[in-house]
Amino acid sequence: MHQTRRPDCMPRGLDETRMATETASWIERFEGLKRLPEDLKQALVAGSQIVSVPAGTQVFEPGQSADALLLLLEGTVRVQQKSDTGREVFLYRVHAGESCVLTTACMLAFEDYSADGIAETDVRAVAIPRATFDDLAGRSSLFREFIFKAYSRRITDLFTLIDHIVFQRMDVRLAARLLELADETNVVHATHQALGTELGTAREVISRTLAEFQRRGWVEQARGEVRLVGRSAIERLARSAGER
Amino acid sequence: MHQTRRPDCMPRGLDETRMATETASWIERFEGLKRLPEDLKQALVAGSQIVSVPAGTQVFEPGQSADALLLLLEGTVRVQQKSDTGREVFLYRVHAGESCVLTTACMLAFEDYSADGIAETDVRAVAIPRATFDDLAGRSSLFREFIFKAYSRRITDLFTLIDHIVFQRMDVRLAARLLELADETNVVHATHQALGTELGTAREVISRTLAEFQRRGWVEQARGEVRLVGRSAIERLARSAGER
DNA sequence: GGCCCTCGGTGACATGGTCACCAAAGCCGG
DNA sequence: CCGGCTTTGGTGACCATGTCACCGAGGGCC
Structure with a gap:
């Protein structure tokens, strides 16, 4: 994704305990991840990065295979779809504490995402690369549940969106x-x-x-x-x- | 799910090789599952059932936590949502060779599905119970890819549906x-x-x-x-x- | 001041959704 | 076969929404 860089908050040289306490803090902000066993939390933290994105940045776009799952810490991302007709449809908004989870489908499926996401404000997020995501998904039923719960919510949102548009x-x-x-x-x-x-x-x-x-x-x-x-x-x- | 019963095609007493050849056949009809290693194919077959559903049956409905993933062998299932207003919105149709994959979100998330599915024709399908699904998802990256690919396609469909409705x-x-x-x-x-x-x-x-x-x-x-x-x-x- | 661009207002018209009501085609019991 | 019922489809009136064309006000900038 754009603007990925070594996270400032995870400098080398800290001892293990300190690092875990320091960097694991963001995990606590995601209800579904709190209950992960300690070793998986550390694997998750070690295998992901904190990224900052300025307002207005295109976070992902169609034609680009998603390569990381974003968990938003601050800011909002607007997700919309460019219509065949050139117009745009607003789909939903991702807030702090939520994930751009629909990209995961494309991440694991190696398929292009057909919608695009734009940072509406300055955004701080955790980027979980494909490898880490797949590793965690394979190791933890809880992690899978977290992902599918997020899916479930988004899809339900899409259903009610359709409902509202129509009726x-x-x-x-x-x-x-x-x-x-x-x-x-x-x-x-x-x-x-x-x-x-x-x-x-x-x-x-x-x-x-x-x-x-x-x-x-x-x-x-x-x-x-x-x-x-x-x-x-x-x-x-x-x-x-x-x-x- | 309704009408689940012991699969007729998997009587006890067959030797292992025979059973694998016989019952694994349906796996070959799903592109993404073909390449699974042999042991996982057997786990999948052993852990799932073939079900038959007559036309008109409500396959799943809101307020009922989904407890199995359906892979359609024959027939079609219409998926629609009951609107808050009592009316119904047609969402999409699941054909033979596809899966009712959106139910998986709710299956793993232990949440209710907000849409309902109705068998439009007589339907034969493989029902993969939650336990088998979770087991496979934990053991095989390929299986996860299969699931997420199916997701990806459905979600893309929903996006274009919204697009069409609006424009x-x-x-x-x-x-x-x-x-x-x-x-x-x-x-x-x-x-x-x-x-x-x-x-x-x-x-x-x-x-x-x-x-x-x-x-x-x-x-x-x-x-x-x-x-x-x-x-x-x-x-x-x-x-x-x-x-x- | 003069230019230009964005934002919003407006009227005319086309499309689509709702409602009320009707008529024709099948269905079924007697 | 009759008569009544249900399902299906037709129609006109009206309202809600989308589209198009065009205008004017506000505000930034040279």
């Missing part, structure tokens, strides 16, 4: 997305175009819908940002999934 | 589906309602679109079936993906 009204989906994207001061920093891309719709639709929200006094708008005023009303709409 | 015109999608479903005499046996469900749209839309196809002389219709007359025109439309 959910745009205003409901937009309301939900606004709530997800709002910062602690209830402001969403995104252009109508960006919101449209995330929801797989056109900018005009976002504009119209937001105008309607504004008319109802739910939001206020400024160039490049949306301020949620009537948050409870928006939540009510977002929760009204399936009532049509 | 593809209904008439193009319908044309493509008709070609997929047509038998050797160019007849599709399906009601408008069934076609609508597969494509995630309403019966009325299918009716209108087929009426238009008929007006152009591309198809003829009878109750419950569509006969493709101008196959080449339909193919041209189906291939026109992305030209809008």
Whole structure:
């Protein structure tokens, strides 16, 4: 992957105990890996690297065989697919504490990944190379469970994404997305175009819908940002999934 | 799973060589398993069962933790998801020679599968129970590769499904589906309602679109079936993906 | 100030989804 | 065979969404 480099946090020369305590710390941040036996934890830490990626970097892309599994420590990665038609479909977002696990399919299958991932913020992540991944997968049932659990969650997400695309009204989906994207001061920093891309719709639709929200006094708008005023009303709409 | 029973084809009392030759035969039908070493093939065969399922059976369903991986020998299984809204989304179809691999995520993750599978025809399949699956996954890198390759293909399919739903015109999608479903005499046996469900749209839309196809002389219709007359025109439309 | 690019607004139109309702074709019991 | 029921498909009205063309405001930059 881009920007891989020797991890700063694992200099040579430290004694074994120290190293384990120091570098194993990130393992504790992944629920499914905590319970690994000590020797496997050390194998995992020794066989992987911590990488830093600046915002905007293409973390992986189609046509490039994935060669490492990323576990995100900080930041977010947006995963989308370039359509045959040139347009882009937003698929999901990987947050800190999660893994770009769908790449593993391609990693072990030696097949190309058909989606691409972009660092939305500066990202710190653990990169587990193919060899280490395969080694751990062979040695530990717990590790396999960790991987498959991550898969399971992603696939379930994809299913509900499809469900929403097919059956959910745009205003409901937009309301939900606004709530997800709002910062602690209830402001969403995104252009109508960006919101449209995330929801797989056109900018005009976002504009119209937001105008309607504004008319109802739910939001206020400024160039490049949306301020949620009537948050409870928006939540009510977002929760009204399936009532049509 | 429903209908699991002792495989008829593996009676006790045969000598080892005979048994291996006899029962290992199905393994050869799965490209990725052919190259397994002999001992693992035998472990796989010994640890799994051949099951038969009549058409219409619900093979797996949400709320039921999957406990076996199915490799299809004959027949097809339709995988769909019950929407929150009660409606159903067709996700994909598993054919002979493929696996219901997405259930494995839930099998190893001990999580519920959110989609359900229905046997469209009578189905014969190999059921690999969780224990055998985990054993093989731990012992063989090749087996893991087989699993992840299957994953990779399914996930890629899901991605293109999303892509089509979002960006593809209904008439193009319908044309493509008709070609997929047509038998050797160019007849599709399906009601408008069934076609609508597969494509995630309403019966009325299918009716209108087929009426238009008929007006152009591309198809003829009878109750419950569509006969493709101008196959080449339909193919041209189906291939026109992305030209809008 | 003048240029240019991004962001957003708007009207007209095409496509697709929903609803209500109808008619024709098979099915089945009597 | 009749009559009623169910399944299948047809249709018009209407709403939601996507597309296209075009415009104007804001803001950066020379």
